[in-house]
Each structure stands twice: as structure tokens, then as C-alpha cells.
Amino acid sequence: MQVLTFLIPISLLLGGLGLVGFVYTLRSSQYDDPDGDSQRILSSDWDDKPKP
Amino acid sequence: MTAAIRTQSPSACPACVAAPSAEAIAARAEALKEARIALSLPTIHCAACISTVEQALNAYPGVKEARVNLTLKRANIAADATVDPADLVRLMEATGYEAHELDVATIQATATDKAGRELLMRLAVAGFASMNVMLLSVSVWAGAADATRDMFHWISAAITLPAIAFSGQPFFRSAYSALSAKRLNMDVPISLAILLAVVMSVWETALSGSHAYFDAALTLTFFLLAGRYLDHRTRAVARSAAEELAALEVPRAIRLEDGQEITVPAAELRIGDLILVRPGSRCPVDGEVIAGASELDRSLLTGETVPVAAAVGTLISAGEVNLTGPLTVRANAVGQDTSLHRMADLVAIAESGRSRYTSLADRAAKLYAPGVHALSALSFLGWLIYSHDVRMSLNIAAAVLIITCPCALGLAVPAVTTAASGRLFRKGMLIKHETALERLANVDTVVFDKTGTLTEGTPVLSNLGDHSRSDLEVALALAEGSDHPLSRAITTAARAAGVKPATVTEITEIPGHGTQGIWRGQTVRLGRGDWLGAPAVEITSAWLAIGDAAPVQFGFVDDLRAGAADTIAALKAAGKRVILLSGDSAAPVADLAARLGIREYQANCLPETKLHYIESLSEGGAHVLMVGDGLNDTAALAAADVSISPATALDAARVASDIVLLGRDLTPVAESLVTARKATRRIRENFQIATGYNLVAIPLAIAGLTTPLIAALAMSSSSIIVSLNALRLR
Structure with a gap:
């Protein structure tokens, strides 16, 4: 049972990280153009260097 | 009323009202940058x-x-x-x-979908919390006991309390507003069940009890939020598409200042401004023509297909389309005071078909909410009298509330409307209002407007065969010198018949009258009847006069919209009563009704006539679907039980209607009735599934035999069954 004192906080922390990640993506408007985002990975613009 | 609002300045102090406000200057500087x-x-x-x-x-x-x-x-x-x-x-x-x-201002309203984002955030928190709590609950169900079980329960409580406080807010708020209005809605039993489950579970945990419903409270919130989000998404998609249609008409006008043409936003026009209305554009104000001659297309306002002559002194209303020559108009009324906007008052008077209708979900809630509360209270009292154990009785009462909680009911409607709206959207229909589908399913009478709805609003030459070859050649030559819709119709028909234009010289267009030229030394003219001294006729006509000979008539009919005939036939085959109401004159209306096989029709309808017609139909017990596009239909659209307008309709008509038809084709109208009926059947089936599940689960709950595990299984499986049933509609 000793192992629970580690496992429960770890599982909560990992889940919480996922939640924080989701909140971040939602706040930064990453779900506004799902179709566009799925197509943009196919374009070769800015492949050699990131967009300034 | 609107004037009072407009005169209020954003500046607070009186001095700022007099000086150009700081906000305005800042806004202008911003615009320059x-x-x-x-x-x-x-x-x-x-x-x-x-x-x-x-x-x-x-x-x-x-x-x-x-x-x-x-x-x-x-x-x-x-x-x-x-x-x-x-x-x-x-x-x-x-x-x-x-x-x-x-128009950026119009689309900015929906640029960020705040409400949707908020719901998604709550959904994510509820999902995260319910997964973690479920993990702990499974351990409890698997046999964790004593101190371990208590620790798991306390951890669950620590996750559940903040999560419910955040995620449950939409339900709590809606339940509170319903209760303060002394009504009951579906959110009252939902909120009560969630709160009671949490309070009871905390109490049980504090007493080291074995049953805690933290996972049930969270899963319930999660499923219900999923239903809410689906519902919101469906309408947000329709709303943003509808707003895009509105934004396509950028409200700009050309103002004449000291002879200079300056393009300004229509909102900046003032009474007394001189406005240039180019051929092909819509007049932005009510006013008087002070220069120029032309013809006006009033079909969107009145349904008349025959263009009206405009000359100096003619009064022109906002929304009329200028056809031939440029007109200079002095504004008499702008913005909210134009006749276009006054028509909105008529819409406000019309008792809206939407508000008369109680949705299936609300009707279910009205039966369901009191029943559930009574059942829960009775089981509490019963057990209290039987056992004198408050804790156990409360436990059972909460279990009854949780087990009966409308998880499936909450999904029953949104899951179906989402599937049905998606299906109709792919066919080119936008469902704007949440109960539109249910109202559409009840329809037994369909009322159509003529111009722009059953017809394209573009004229087609009807009597090509009546004319001699030489007349046609001259008419074609003259028609090609003009961009008037009737001229274009002559050109199209004559070219299609293989006619070559005659050699007509000195072709000039006389705005508001027609075109003239010289052919073999004679003056030839093609244009309005009153210009050529032709007798007045009821159908849309242009006349051709060669020299001094009597003018010959070119008659026009309005082209049928694609799918119009099929739609009417399908509606009649489905046993619907089809009625045609038009603002146009008797002859073209009778002609169209005969072509489409519509037995009931009325011509020369004013907006009020249409409104009263619809109202008397509704009073007679009919469920009316109104399909119309013009300003003269707006009040009727609002009064009907449910309404459809094509995307080409005026903005006011689109706003007044529940459903917008995106394509040019009318066929989806008949199909939508079928889909709506199917959708309503699915909604009823879903209610039946939910009721059936309750019939099994409630006796168990009242008998005190439920455990959190049974509650979780029953709730999830009924929600999934309901969603799967809805998916059959796609």
C-alpha cells in the first residue's frame, strides 16, 4: 500500500498536466481552424526556417 | 426609441458631447493606422x-x-x-x-465563440476530474476497505468539490433563474441531484460510510455538458454561416460632397445628404430622386416583378434596386428610420410562432421534474417512517435522484438535433433556431411567396415565336445595347434561337425608358410601354416600335427556381396544403400557380395581408411553414410556426426565419420536412428509452438496492444507447 502515496499524486499530476495543456491550447485559439491546420502541415512554406 | 439610444454619447461629461468625442478621434486615428x-x-x-x-x-x-x-x-x-x-x-x-x-463589424461578433470556449473548458475539467475519481472509485468497488477506502473517498472529494463548483455552473445558473421565475426546468432536478449527491457523499465519507457518489456526480456533469456543447456547436455553426451571409452585404454608400464622390459607410449617412445610386446597386436610404432617370426593381420590398420608372421627384425607399441609369437621391430618412427598418415593427407586432411553441424537452421536463422530486421526497419519508434512520433515508433519496437524473434525457434532444442539423447542413440548409426541427415536423400547410422564392426573380422571354424574324433582329440589336434585365432576357432568348442582330446604328440608352437607334433610316425604340404609347398590360413587358408602326409586345415570365416544381409536387404528394401568397399582380400569380399546380393563391398581397392570412390559418389549427424572401414576407415569416428563407433574401427576412436555404435549389425544403419528422421520432424514441430505463432503475433505487457501481453502469449505458439511436439519423 506504501506505493499509493507515490502513485496517486503522480497520476493526478500527469492528468493535471494534460488539463493545463488543453487549457493553454484553448486559450491560444488553436481550435479556431481545424481544417486549415490539418492542411497546413502539408505545405512546404517555412519548412527550412520558422515563420518570423 | 432607437433615436434616444443613438443620441447617447459614450462620453460622460457634457463638454465632451459638444466637442468631437475623444473616442471618435481615437477610433479615426486607429483606422488610419x-x-x-x-x-x-x-x-x-x-x-x-x-x-x-x-x-x-x-x-x-x-x-x-x-x-x-x-x-x-x-x-x-x-x-x-x-x-x-x-x-x-x-x-x-x-x-x-x-x-x-x-463586413468586419458584422463578423466580429462571432470571431471568438466565447460561450463555446467556456463550455469546452468546463467539459474538459469535468472529464479530467471524472476520470481521476473513477480510477479511485474502481479501486473502492474492487474491494478497498477501511482506512484505504476512506482515503480514496477523501481524495475524490478533494477533486470533485472544486470540479463541480466550476463545471456545474451552467446548470446551477439556469436552475436558479428558473426557480426565481417560479418555474421548473430540466436543470432543477439536475442541479439538485448533483448537489445532493456531493453533499451526501461528503457526509458519508466523514462517517466512513461505504457508498460515495462522487464519480456519479462528475460523470453526470460530464455527459450533460457534452450534450450542451453539442447543442451549442450545432447552433454556432449555423449562426456563423448566417452571419457570414449578412456580412456579405457591406453597407457602403457613395455620398456626393461638392461634386466629389466619396465612399462612406452607410451608417454615416445623414438626412439631407446627396447619395449616388449606381445601376445595379441597392438604395441605402429613403429619399427623393433629384437627378437622373432610371427604373427601380421593387420585388424584394413588394413582390412586384414589373420595374417601376423613376425620374426627378420620385420617392425611393431603402432596399429598392436601381436598374438602368445613375440616380442622385436626397436622403429623407436614414438608418433605423427607413421604411426598411419600419417593417421590423410589423415583425415585432406579429406574435412569433417560435414563442408559442413549447419544445419537447421542456414538455418532458414539466412532467419529469415534479415527478422525480415527489418520488425522491416520498422515498425519503417512507424510509424515515420505516427505519427512523435519517442518514439511510437521505442516502436512498439521493440515490433515487441520481438514478433518475436525466442523463439520457439531457442527451436525448441535443444528440438528435445535432445529427439532423448536420444532415440538413450538408444538403444546404442552415437550422438557426433550436426548436425549428420540432416545429418543422408538425407542419401541415406550406405557404410560398412568389418572386424570389418560387421564381428566380430573373425574367425570361415568353413569346419569342410571336415575332417576325426582322423584328427579333432589331430587338436583339437594341437589347444588346443595354444592361437592363429585360434586355438581357431578350438577348439570351434571341441568341439561343439563332437570331443575328440587325445593323442598327446610333444606339443610345435612355435611362428610365429604354434604348433607341436608327435602322434603315427609321428610328427604332425598345423600352417601356408608356414611353412608346403602348396599352397598359398586367404582365411584365417591353415594347418594340419600328418607325411610326404600332409597338409590338415582348412578354416575360419569371423563371422558376430550380426544384420548385419538384418541391411542390413532393409536398402535395405528402398531403400538405400548399398556398401561394404574392404581392405581384393577378395575371403572373395565376399563371405561376397554374404552372405549378397550386390551387390556392392570392395576388396583390400587402405585408399585412400576408400576416393576417398566416394568423388566420394558425387560428384555424393549421401548422404553417412560410417560405419567403422579401421584406413584405418578413412579418409573415415571423408569425408562421416555422419559416425558411433563401440565402438571396434580404437580411431582415433571413433574420426573421428559422432556417436559411443556402443553395439555389428549393428541393431541400421538401426533404427537410421528412428529416424533421424522422428527427422528432428519434427524440420521442430517446425519451422512451430513458423512461424504460427509469422504470427498471427506480424500483431498485427506492428499495435501497443501488450501489454507486450500479448507478454508474446504468447512467453510462443509457447515455450511450441514446446517442447511438440519434446517430442512426445521419
Whole structure:
């Protein structure tokens, strides 16, 4: 049972990280153009260097 | 009323009202620095399109940043104020993409879908919390006991309490507003069940009890929020598409200042301004013509198909389309005071068909909420009298509430409407109102407007065969010298019949009258009857006069909209009563009714006539679907049980209707009735499934035999069954 004192906080922390990640993506408007985002990975613009 | 609102200034102190307000100056400076332009690009579809469009726009001088949104098929551009959106539209068309300018102010309202984002956030928190709590609950169900079980329960409580406080807010708020209005809605039993489950579970945990319903409270919240979000998404998609239609009409006008033509936003026009209305554009104000001669198309306002002559002194209303020559108009009424907007008052008077209707979900809630509360209270009392154990009785009462909680009921309607709206959206119909589908399913009478709804609103020559070859050749030559819709119709018909134009010289267009020229030494004229001294006739006509000979008539009929005949036939086959109400004169209405096989029709309808007709039908017990596009239909659209307008309709008509038809084809109208009936059947089935499940689960709960595990299983399985049933509709 000793192992629970580690496992429960770890599982909560990992889940919480996922939640924080989701909140971040939602706040930064990453779900506004799902179709566009799925197509943009196919374009070769800015492949050699990131967009300034 | 509106005037009072408009005169209020954002500045607080009186001195600022007199001076140009600081806000206005700041706004103007802002506008000089940078302008935001939005273009609708309906044909873009792939990665190559995105980069072509973005590269072309970004390379244009003055454009700071351009970004394409493929989901909305739109490009958002930040540019210097000097950049003319019309140039960007031409640039896009040169690149090979159809483009239309969108009114940024109109689309900004939905640029960020705040409510949707908020719901998604709550959904995510509820999902995260319920997964973690479920993990702990499974351990408890698997046999954790004593101190371990208590620890798991306390951890669950620590996760559940904040999560419910955040995620449950939409239900709590809605339940509170219903209760303060002394009503009951579905959210009252939901909120009560969630709160009671949490309170009871905390109490049980504190007493080291074995049953805690933390997972049930969270799963319930999660499923219900999923239903809410689906519902919201469906309507948000329809709303943003509807707003895009409105934004396509950029409200601009050309104001004449000291002989200079200055393009200004229509909102800045004032009474007394001189406004230039070019041929083909819509008049933005009510006013009087002070220069120019032309013809006006009033079909969107009155349903008349015959163009009306306009000359100096003619009164012109906002919304009328100028056909031939440029007109200078002095504004008598602008903005909210125009007759276009006054028509909105009539809409306000009409008792809306929407408000008369109680949705299936509300009707279910009315039966369900009191029943559940009574059942729960009775089981509490019963057990209290039987066992004198408050804790156990409360436990059972809470279990009854949780088990009966309308998890499936909460999903029953949104899951079906989402599936049905998606299906209709793919066929080109936008469902704007949440109960539109249910109302559509009840329809037994369909009322159509004529011009612009059953017909395209474009004339077609009807008596080509009546004319001699030489007349046709002359008429064609004259018609090609004009851009008037009737001239275009003659050109199309004559060219299709293989007629070659005669050699007519000195062709001139006389705005408001017609075209004239010289043919074999004679003056030939093609134009309005009153210009050529022809007798007055009821159908839309143009006349051709060769020399001094009596003028000959070219008659026109309005072209049927694609699918109109099929739609009427399908509706009649389905046993619906079909009625035609038109503002046009008797002859063309009777002709169209005969062509489509509509037995009931009425011509010369004023907006009030249409409204009263619909109201008397409703009073007679009929469920009326109104299909119309014009301003004269607006009140009737609002009064009918449910209403459809085509995308080409005036903005006011689209706002008044529940459903917007996106394509040119009318066929989806008949199909939508079938889909709506199917959807309502699914909703009823879902209610039956939910009831059936309750019939099994409630006795168990009252008997005190439920455990949190049974509650979790029953709740999830009924929700999944209901969603799967809804998916059968796709």
C-alpha cells in the first residue's frame, strides 16, 4: 500500500498536466481552424526556417 | 426609441458631447493606422490554396499580415487604411479564387465563440476530474476497505468539490433563474441531484460510510455538458454561416460632397445628404430622386416583378434596386428610420410562432421534474417512517435522484438535433433556431411567396415565336445595347434561337425608358410601354416600335427556381396544403400557380395581408411553414410556426426565419420536412428509452438496492444507447 502515496499524486499530476495543456491550447485559439491546420502541415512554406 | 439610444454619447461629461468625442478621434486615428479586412473565399479547399492566397495577399503593397482560415473559408487581413478591399477582391480573382468582401463589424461578433470556449473548458475539467475519481472509485468497488477506502473517498472529494463548483455552473445558473421565475426546468432536478449527491457523499465519507457518489456526480456533469456543447456547436455553426451571409452585404454608400464622390459607410449617412445610386446597386436610404432617370426593381420590398420608372421627384425607399441609369437621391430618412427598418415593427407586432411553441424537452421536463422530486421526497419519508434512520433515508433519496437524473434525457434532444442539423447542413440548409426541427415536423400547410422564392426573380422571354424574324433582329440589336434585365432576357432568348442582330446604328440608352437607334433610316425604340404609347398590360413587358408602326409586345415570365416544381409536387404528394401568397399582380400569380399546380393563391398581397392570412390559418389549427424572401414576407415569416428563407433574401427576412436555404435549389425544403419528422421520432424514441430505463432503475433505487457501481453502469449505458439511436439519423 506504501506505493499509493507515490502513485496517486503522480497520476493526478500527469492528468493535471494534460488539463493545463488543453487549457493553454484553448486559450491560444488553436481550435479556431481545424481544417486549415490539418492542411497546413502539408505545405512546404517555412519548412527550412520558422515563420518570423 | 432607437433615436434616444443613438443620441447617447459614450462620453460622460457634457463638454465632451459638444466637442468631437475623444473616442471618435481615437477610433479615426486607429483606422488610419491599420484596417482589418475580411474576405470570403468560398472555393479554397487545400494546402496549396492556403499558401497561394496567403502569398498573393502578403505580397500586395500595404498588406501587413494575411491569414487564411480554411474552416470558415475566409481570409483575415491586417493592412494600411489606404488599401482598398475591392483591389484585394480583384487580386484574388486574378489569382483564380472567387472572393467577396465581408463586413468586419458584422463578423466580429462571432470571431471568438466565447460561450463555446467556456463550455469546452468546463467539459474538459469535468472529464479530467471524472476520470481521476473513477480510477479511485474502481479501486473502492474492487474491494478497498477501511482506512484505504476512506482515503480514496477523501481524495475524490478533494477533486470533485472544486470540479463541480466550476463545471456545474451552467446548470446551477439556469436552475436558479428558473426557480426565481417560479418555474421548473430540466436543470432543477439536475442541479439538485448533483448537489445532493456531493453533499451526501461528503457526509458519508466523514462517517466512513461505504457508498460515495462522487464519480456519479462528475460523470453526470460530464455527459450533460457534452450534450450542451453539442447543442451549442450545432447552433454556432449555423449562426456563423448566417452571419457570414449578412456580412456579405457591406453597407457602403457613395455620398456626393461638392461634386466629389466619396465612399462612406452607410451608417454615416445623414438626412439631407446627396447619395449616388449606381445601376445595379441597392438604395441605402429613403429619399427623393433629384437627378437622373432610371427604373427601380421593387420585388424584394413588394413582390412586384414589373420595374417601376423613376425620374426627378420620385420617392425611393431603402432596399429598392436601381436598374438602368445613375440616380442622385436626397436622403429623407436614414438608418433605423427607413421604411426598411419600419417593417421590423410589423415583425415585432406579429406574435412569433417560435414563442408559442413549447419544445419537447421542456414538455418532458414539466412532467419529469415534479415527478422525480415527489418520488425522491416520498422515498425519503417512507424510509424515515420505516427505519427512523435519517442518514439511510437521505442516502436512498439521493440515490433515487441520481438514478433518475436525466442523463439520457439531457442527451436525448441535443444528440438528435445535432445529427439532423448536420444532415440538413450538408444538403444546404442552415437550422438557426433550436426548436425549428420540432416545429418543422408538425407542419401541415406550406405557404410560398412568389418572386424570389418560387421564381428566380430573373425574367425570361415568353413569346419569342410571336415575332417576325426582322423584328427579333432589331430587338436583339437594341437589347444588346443595354444592361437592363429585360434586355438581357431578350438577348439570351434571341441568341439561343439563332437570331443575328440587325445593323442598327446610333444606339443610345435612355435611362428610365429604354434604348433607341436608327435602322434603315427609321428610328427604332425598345423600352417601356408608356414611353412608346403602348396599352397598359398586367404582365411584365417591353415594347418594340419600328418607325411610326404600332409597338409590338415582348412578354416575360419569371423563371422558376430550380426544384420548385419538384418541391411542390413532393409536398402535395405528402398531403400538405400548399398556398401561394404574392404581392405581384393577378395575371403572373395565376399563371405561376397554374404552372405549378397550386390551387390556392392570392395576388396583390400587402405585408399585412400576408400576416393576417398566416394568423388566420394558425387560428384555424393549421401548422404553417412560410417560405419567403422579401421584406413584405418578413412579418409573415415571423408569425408562421416555422419559416425558411433563401440565402438571396434580404437580411431582415433571413433574420426573421428559422432556417436559411443556402443553395439555389428549393428541393431541400421538401426533404427537410421528412428529416424533421424522422428527427422528432428519434427524440420521442430517446425519451422512451430513458423512461424504460427509469422504470427498471427506480424500483431498485427506492428499495435501497443501488450501489454507486450500479448507478454508474446504468447512467453510462443509457447515455450511450441514446446517442447511438440519434446517430442512426445521419
